[in-house]
Amino acid sequence: MSFLDIRHLQKSFGAHRVVKDFTLGIDKGEFVSFLGPSGCGKTTVLRMVGGFEAPTSGAVSIDGRDVTALPANRRKIGMVFQSYALFPNLTVAENVGFGLKVAGQGKAEIARRVAEMLELIGLPQLGSRYPFQLSGGQQQRVALARALAPRPEVLLLDEPLSALDAKIRVSLRDEIRRIQRDLGITTIFVTHDQEEALSMSDRVVVMHQGVADQIGTPFEIYNRPATRFVAEFVGTLNLIDADLVDAAAGHIRLAGVPVTLDRASPGRAGERISLALRPETVTLGRGGGDIVLPGRIAEVHFLGPVIRVRVSVEGGGSIALDTFNQADRLPPLIGAPVDISMSHRDLLVLAA
Amino acid sequence: MTTITLSLPSARQPRQVLSWFGVAPFFLFALLFLILPTLNIVVGAFRNPQGQVTLENLGKLLSPSILSAFWISIELSLLTAVLGCLFGFLIAAAITLGGLPRPLRNAILTFSGVASNFAGVPLAFAFIATLGRLGFVTMLLRHWFGINLYGSGFNVVSFLGLALTYLYFQIPLMVLIITPALEGLRREWREAAESLGASGAQYWRMVALPVLWPSLLGTLALLFANAFGAVATAIALTGSSLSIAPIVLFAQIRGDVLNDPHLGYAIAFAMIVLTAIANCIYILLRMRAERWLK
Amino acid sequence: MTGRQLWSWLAVALGGLYFLLPLVGMFDFSMRMQRGVYSFQAYRVVLADPQFQQTFGYSVALALLTIILGILLVVPTAYFVRLRFPGLRPAIEFITLLPLVIPPIVIVFGYIRIYNTSxxxxxxxxxxxxxxxxxxxxxxxxxxxxxxxxxxxxxTIDIASLTEAAQSLGAGWARILAVVILPNVFVSVLSGAFLTFAIVIGEYVFAALLNVNSFGPYMVWMGGNRAYEPSALAVVAFAITWACMGLIQLFTRFSKFSTARR
Incomplete structure (x- = not known):
């Protein structure tokens, strides 16, 4: 049994089922992200774990004890909100010490722990400030310290970076992960930002319409998306139609070129299937793999470190690909004829 | 050949002058009908009829009858302010945090807008019709419950009756002011407190009430000033049988009772001072409250 | 139903009792002029009273004039302060708060001293x-x-751009204020106007001390001399207050609707 165990969680608001049969086990010290678009139910699952929402059915247990019926204030869970939610009437130190004070700890013990936490988030000098005197990034650090101060068993982060500027978002992301590793605290991180989820997590849960579409490491999620939704939501993607020649043997025809897939394909001969292909797995010119398709450059987008090129393929359709920018080589010209190549191993067959 | 003349906006100097003409009437008006009349009272409070500077007028305020009038006024204003705040807070809390249907909240807010402006003479009539000797509730209590309200010493033309009447505009004013403050209490604060192990009572004691405190105290001051300056309701309800400061001043101005304009100045001055103190407290605390709830 | 909801309903119910009873009482009393039957006799008497017609008409006219004077004073000032003299803001805000700080009876006392016959x-x-x-x-x-x-x-509107746009089309100040600015703040002006109307229509202290026979003093006189008519007057006054507040709500809601659709 996992440290944090979520079993068959359901939640309906009226007739609307927001979460449908959600099951997940999280190990002690693991960092798991819930990734999905808004309204997918990720926050609702988080709030049910935190005790702010009662599940319609299902159970949550932490370290073997069932907490499903326990009110939020007895769950030993730390929570960080998107809007920081610092208490505006308390100083930074009082905010961080709130949980300890509520628990009835002594003044000296509280002061010691608060100093330790402020040190941890790198703001030791700001203890006497009020929240409105802090920047957004600082406020969110303090909120993190406040959540961690009473030594919770589980840390819940509800889109903690969404309200921040891009630069601070990245630095705080690394800091949250560092602190989480140092303390070894079991963490759930809710986000709609795939980059955050992929870069921070041990495992990612991609949620869609109240269901966990796929649970896996960032590597698995990105390279082997289980559903079309996961493939489309995580990263950018080419979707290519192909004709199925022999499903069992994995023979298909891609833009007129015969290709043999690694695995058997679902469907029957003669059907059209969808293949997914990451732009970075396609090479401009030959030498990128066993499949070579002739075409013409249709669009060139200079993005800085990479150049995204869209090529219209002769057999129909178009494929986007990324090449690295090199200072001594000019970007490709629109209209120029090119070959593109790729490996059949990078082609993902998506369930319809 | 055609010449194109580009008409630029008129030069800076004349425009500035024009703008001054836009605001000048306002300042002139305020000077003539607000500042000067008030200054006249303030200065008059420190002058004797011969025009010499004196504290004699203010000294006359210490006469027992005037002192008691001010005292009753302060008691009345304080009582209705405190009760108005208390009951207004309960109603506002009920409609914001109590999980009542949304339309009810809107209806109560609209009604509060009406009731807080339904002061003065008609309000007094409504209370006479309700709690007067032949009033609706008086009769209701006598016929249905056998309670003789007036037999038990109650009279709507009294301190208690006036207080009950004032509450009719004090409570809604509190509801109108405190509802936004209560709605400014963010759900996340409560949830953060809960996740840190706080009980509901601890959340209210350590977070919600401290956050609301400036608004609460500020509204208390505003309600105090509101009740203190109310004249029409009191006159229409009690005639001049209850001697409160504004009624004494009213009688003074009419020249019915005393005929010493400089005592009138002093009474008016004392009223300004009291309401000004209350309002300054209100404004100061309001600014603090807005700093938090932005 | 949770405990919290129960308490809330209780608070609202008790509040409702306190606030509705005087309204019921006032209405009930106003209907009792004829012995034994409910009738609108008190209203008929009041409405037919030439004194009522005269004082009420006077107060309505005065309220309308007050609104016009208020608009003429406030709109240009608020406009120019926003556009040209942001430094004057604190002064203006202080002045406009003063009438809430200084009791009306004190202000009118000052008038009597300053503008008396001598x-x-x-x-x-x-x-x-x-x-x-x-x-x-x-x-x-x-x-x-x-x-x-x-x-x-x-x-809520960008007055600087609106002004420049109007100027570039050749409009003068008076025209800008009347044709561009006023229509854009019309709803706000209206809500201020209705509130003013509600306050002025039954005002007593100013009128009584300046010896003007308007609706307020008329009501007090009735209160001292009649039994049922005052309640009828109170019902009328309450209806007017209600109408003013209702209209404010209506117009603000209407304006929100129109901006949302824009």
């Missing part, structure tokens, strides 16, 4: 002067509400 500007000496003084006094009372609603309205 002063430089003996306004209280003539019929016209007294009316003008009362009008100005009511405009003072309405300042806090007028200024605040107009200023809120101006905040």
């Amino acid at each position: 002063s430089v500007l003996p306004l209280t000496g003539s019929w016209w002067g007294t009316n003008i003084l009362l009008l100005c006094g009511y405009a003072v009372l309405s300042l806090p509400y007028m200024y605040r609603s107009v200023d809120t309205g101006l905040r």
Whole structure:
């Protein structure tokens, strides 16, 4: 049994089922992200774990004890909100010490722990400030310290970076992960930002319409998306139609070129299937793999470190690909004829 | 050949002058009908009829009858302010945090807008019709419950009756002011407190009430000033049988009772001072409250 | 139903009792003029009273004039302060708050001392002067509400761009204010206007101390001399207050609707 165990969680608001049969086990010290678009139910699952929402059915247990019926204030869970939610009437130190004070700890013990936490988030000098005197990034650090101060068993982060500027978002992301590793605290991180989820997590849960579409490491999620939704939501993607020649043997025809897939394909001969292909797995010119398709450059987008090129393929359709920018080589010209190549191993067959 | 003349906006100097003409009437008006009349009272409070500077007028305020009038006024204003705040807070809390249907909240807010402006003479009539000797509730209590309200010493033309009447505009004013403050209490604060192990009572004691405190105290001051300056309701309800400061001043101005304009100045001055103190407290605390709830 | 909901319903129910009983009482009393039957007799008597017609008509006219004076004073000021003299803001806000701080009875006392028959500007000496003084006094009372609603309205529109656009099309100041700015803050002006109307229509202290026989003093006189008619008057006054607040709500809701669709 996992440290944090979520079993068959359901939640309906009226007739609307927001979460449908959600099951997940999280190990002690693991960092798991819930990734999905808004309204997918990720926050609702988080709030049910935190005790702010009662599940319609299902159970949550932490370290073997069932907490499903326990009110939020007895769950030993730390929570960080998107809007920081610092208490505006308390100083930074009082905010961080709130949980300890509520628990009835002594003044000296509280002061010691608060100093330790402020040190941890790198703001030791700001203890006497009020929240409105802090920047957004600082406020969110303090909120993190406040959540961690009473030594919770589980840390819940509800889109903690969404309200921040891009630069601070990245630095705080690394800091949250560092602190989480140092303390070894079991963490759930809710986000709609795939980059955050992929870069921070041990495992990612991609949620869609109240269901966990796929649970896996960032590597698995990105390279082997289980559903079309996961493939489309995580990263950018080419979707290519192909004709199925022999499903069992994995023979298909891609833009007129015969290709043999690694695995058997679902469907029957003669059907059209969808293949997914990451732009970075396609090479401009030959030498990128066993499949070579002739075409013409249709669009060139200079993005800085990479150049995204869209090529219209002769057999129909178009494929986007990324090449690295090199200072001594000019970007490709629109209209120029090119070959593109790729490996059949990078082609993902998506369930319809 | 055609010449194109580009008409630029008129030069800076004349425009500035024009703008001054836009605001000048306002300042002139305020000077003539607000500042000067008030200054006249303030200065008059420190002058004797011969025009010499004196504290004699203010000294006359210490006469027992005037002192008691001010005292009753302060008691009345304080009582209705405190009760108005208390009951207004309960109603506002009920409609914001109590999980009542949304339309009810809107209806109560609209009604509060009406009731807080339904002061003065008609309000007094409504209370006479309700709690007067032949009033609706008086009769209701006598016929249905056998309670003789007036037999038990109650009279709507009294301190208690006036207080009950004032509450009719004090409570809604509190509801109108405190509802936004209560709605400014963010759900996340409560949830953060809960996740840190706080009980509901601890959340209210350590977070919600401290956050609301400036608004609460500020509204208390505003309600105090509101009740203190109310004249029409009191006159229409009690005639001049209850001697409160504004009624004494009213009688003074009419020249019915005393005929010493400089005592009138002093009474008016004392009223300004009291309401000004209350309002300054209100404004100061309001600014603090807005700093938090932005 | 949770415990919290139960308490909330209780609070609202008790509040409702306190607030509805006087309304019921006032209405009930106003219907009892004829012995034994409910009738609108008190209303008929009141409405037919030439004194009522005269004082009520006077107060309505005065309220409308107050609104016009208020608009003329406040709109240009608020506009120019926002556009040209942001430094004057604190001064204006202080002045417009003063009528809430200084009790009205004190202000009118000051009028009587300054503008009496033996002063430089003996306004209280003539019929016209007294009316003008009362009008100005009511405009003072309405300042806090007028200024605040107009200023809120101006905040929501970009007056600098609107002004420059109008200027580039050749409009002068008066035209800009009347044709461009006023229509854009019309809803805010209206809510200030209705509030002013509700305050002025039954005002007593100013009118009584300036010896003007308007609706307020008429009501007090009735209160001292009649039994049932005052309740009928109170019902009428309550209806007017209600109508004013209702119209404010209606117009603000309407304006939100129109901006949302824009």
